[in-house]
Amino acid sequence: MSVTLHQMHSPAQRIDLRGILPAALASLDESQVRRQPVYAGKRRYTLGDLFEVRLAQHDPEILIIEPLDGRIDRIGAGLDHGHIQVNGSAGDLAGAGMSGGSLRISGHAGDHAGAGMGGGQLRIDGNSGDFTAAPLPGERRGQHGGVLWVRGSSGQCAGECMRRGLLIIEGDAGERLGYRMIAGTIYCGGRAGDLAGYGMRRGTLLLRTPARSLSRTAIYNGSHKLPFLPLLLHELHGLLGHTGNPPKDVESVQRYVGDLACDGRGEILVIG
Amino acid sequence: MRRLVLTIARPWCGYPHQTTSGHRNCVADLTVGFWEKFMRLNGVTIEDTFAEAFGMQATRIVVTAINDRWALQAAETMTGFATSVIGCGVEAGIEAAIDPSMTPDGRPGVSVLLFAMSGKDLAKQLERRTGQCVLTCPTTAVFAGMDGDELLPLGKNLRFFGDGYQISKQIGGRRYWRVPVMDGEFLAEETTARCAAVGGGNILVLARDTAQALGACEDAVVAMRQLPGVALPFPGGIVRSGSKVGSKYRKLMASTNDAYCPTLRGLVHSQLDDSTGSVLEIVVNGLTEQAVAAAMRVGIDAVCARGADQGIERISAGNYGGKLGQYHFRLHEVMA
Numbered sequence A: 001m002s003v004t005l006h007q008m009h010s011p012a013q014r015i016d017l018r019g020i021l022p023a024a025l026a027s028l029d030e031s032q033v034r035r036q037p038v039y040a041g042k043r044r045y046t047l048g049d050l051f052e053v054r055l056a057q058h059d060p061e062i063l064i065i066e067p068l069d070g071r072i073d074r075i076g077a078g079l080d081h082g083h084i085q086v087n088g089s090a091g092d093l094a095g096a097g098m099s100g101g102s103l104r105i106s107g108h109a110g111d112h113a114g115a116g117m118g119g120g121q122l123r124i125d126g127n128s129g130d131f132t133a134a135p136l137p138g139e140r141r142g143q144h145g146g147v148l149w150v151r152g153s154s155g156q157c158a159g160e161c162m163r164r165g166l167l168i169i170e171g172d173a174g175e176r177l178g179y180r181m182i183a184g185t186i187y188c189g190g191r192a193g194d195l196a197g198y199g200m201r202r203g204t205l206l207l208r209t210p211a212r213s214l215s216r217t218a219i220y221n222g223s224h225k226l227p228f229l230p231l232l233l234h235e236l237h238g239l240l241g242h243t244g245n246p247p248k249d250v251e252s253v254q255r256y257v258g259d260l261a262c263d264g265r266g267e268i269l270v271i272g
Numbered sequence B: 001m002r003r004l005v006l007t008i009a010r011p012w013c014g015y016p017h018q019t020t021s022g023h024r025n026c027v028a029d030l031t032v033g034f035w036e037k038f039m040r041l042n043g044v045t046i047e048d049t050f051a052e053a054f055g056m057q058a059t060r061i062v063v064t065a066i067n068d069r070w071a072l073q074a075a076e077t078m079t080g081f082a083t084s085v086i087g088c089g090v091e092a093g094i095e096a097a098i099d100p101s102m103t104p105d106g107r108p109g110v111s112v113l114l115f116a117m118s119g120k121d122l123a124k125q126l127e128r129r130t131g132q133c134v135l136t137c138p139t140t141a142v143f144a145g146m147d148g149d150e151l152l153p154l155g156k157n158l159r160f161f162g163d164g165y166q167i168s169k170q171i172g173g174r175r176y177w178r179v180p181v182m183d184g185e186f187l188a189e190e191t192t193a194r195c196a197a198v199g200g201g202n203i204l205v206l207a208r209d210t211a212q213a214l215g216a217c218e219d220a221v222v223a224m225r226q227l228p229g230v231a232l233p234f235p236g237g238i239v240r241s242g243s244k245v246g247s248k249y250r251k252l253m254a255s256t257n258d259a260y261c262p263t264l265r266g267l268v269h270s271q272l273d274d275s276t277g278s279v280l281e282i283v284v285n286g287l288t289e290q291a292v293a294a295a296m297r298v299g300i301d302a303v304c305a306r307g308a309d310q311g312i313e314r315i316s317a318g319n320y321g322g323k324l325g326q327y328h329f330r331l332h333e334v335m336a
Helices: A022-026 A030-034 A229-240 B068-078 B119-134 B158-162 B210-224 B289-306 B331-335
Strands: A002-007 A037-040 A043-046 A051-056 A062-066 A083-086 A099-105 A119-124 A144-150 A164-169 A185-188 A204-207 A219-224 A253-258 A266-270 B002-006 B028-032 B037-041 B044-047 B050-064 B091-098 B109-116 B141-144 B151-153 B167-171 B174-181 B184-189 B191-207 B243-245 B254-256 B278-286 B312-316 B327-330
Touching: A022 A062, A030 A051, A099 A144, A144 A229, A164 A229, A185 B167, A229 B167, B037 B289, B037 B331, B044 B289, B044 B331, B050 B068, B050 B091, B050 B119, B068 B091, B068 B109, B068 B119, B109 B119, B119 B151, B119 B158, B119 B191, B141 B191, B158 B174, B158 B184, B191 B210, B191 B289, B191 B327, B210 B278, B210 B289, B210 B312, B278 B289, B289 B312, B289 B327, B289 B331, B327 B331
Parallel strands: A002 A062, A062 A083, A083 A099, A099 A119, A119 A144, A144 A164, A164 A185, A185 A204, A204 A266, B044 B312, B141 B184
Antiparallel strands: A002 A051, A037 A043, A219 A253, A253 A266, B002 B028, B028 B037, B037 B044, B050 B109, B050 B141, B050 B191, B050 B327, B091 B109, B151 B191, B167 B174, B174 B184, B191 B278, B191 B312, B243 B254
16 A cells, blocks of 8 residues: 655644554554644644645555655655655655665655664655764664664765665765764765864775765775676676776775774775 | 387488488487397487496586686686596586676686585585686685585685685675785685586496597587586596406405407407407596486487597496496487
């Protein structure tokens, strides 16, 4: 069953859509869906108060959200299966803590998109805010599984404390990309901001072009042909299609290792 | 005596036509009688006997390298001294060369099959051979060649060679280990799968002399190696020292197959005619029973293509009376 939530009203406070997931709505009829509680600030609403609800019985488990603006937070937070399509922009914490399923946002996403996600696929067709794939507040690790794909650019500290999984930023990345990264893989197709890989312990930053600056404790390691790179590029091409970003055949990469102020086993690979 | 005529599509077959179904130049006789049961292809008698094969555990890995030469070098080194589980712990062979477009890292590759009597033996040999023969070989990488639920460590423990500098990388749901080595990095997939398999399919080629037997077996090996899912573990795919179970020496598990040794004719209960001067065996292990049967079939076809005119007298098969192996490949059924 697919459920479409078309936003009709925009309260003064931001809407918190936690718990509104395809699986939770699948067994409900239209009136029950309308009665599902949502909060805006500390004020309690029902879905019916804020959204026009449409149900289609024959579709698979899909939740379609049509926001008026980017002020709906926690869309797809905790998603474990099913698909959520956001036709517009999402607020903060989109896909936070998701462990499966897929979430696609046709517009932009706010801060903390994919925070602490452990699985599934999150695709943002626009830009994402700060702390993409970073830890949830109070947590110690950021993304630890799945694929987070930002077609545009991202703000600062994307991939902070990332532990596993793949973060793709097709555009530019803000300061401190891969900040305190523990492991995993980040690809940046544009230009990364200052201090890329700052404080990273392990993991891989694959950069299409050199970052604005690296930490002084990231040291040049040489030009290398790395046998794992074709596999990674193949996966990226499988996701991104033949956009030329990244290039299909990469002879060798410039490799930096660091951050030596931490564990120092991370790597920053620069293609161009 | 009951006489049956089987017709088998063999375009090369020059045996006199006794067809009942219209095939013009292909025919085989199957004569079933109390004292005489035989099939002939191109003048070569195919005995009414069976190859006795055993259940084994098998795995496939893919070795890639900078070019064909080094991929093959690693695979040949890995499959060396892997002719028989009795003495080597594992039976292994090269399955096929793989085009770069089909390998995980886009480089030339070779697929290798390994067979052992248990999953534990297989794991031990796989790790040892990968560590000593592939890890050491310049430019190589190693990948799983099959999927399944039962997994064997491939790079899982070899990674410790990296002394703490090894890097784990999960790509496309699979885990790889990058181990720093002196030519760069050795890339190994963490695990590969194993499956139940069949080992010990075989044919015996009886000829007038060794050159004739060897030539026919070489043709057969070339044909059999075209098939997927099989490996011929012996040198060049051919064995000259077929064995029987047991020995007069108590400590030996196996000894020479005296019934097929031409120089023992007259001394033992020989299976050889007076004119037979040489016997060679082709042993085939396969991932499935069907793969082994198909390989035996194309092998026999290739041998028989030489025909009686080139000294090939008989095709037989090795067995232990049917009491040890769970798979019996009857030659007549294989060729039917």
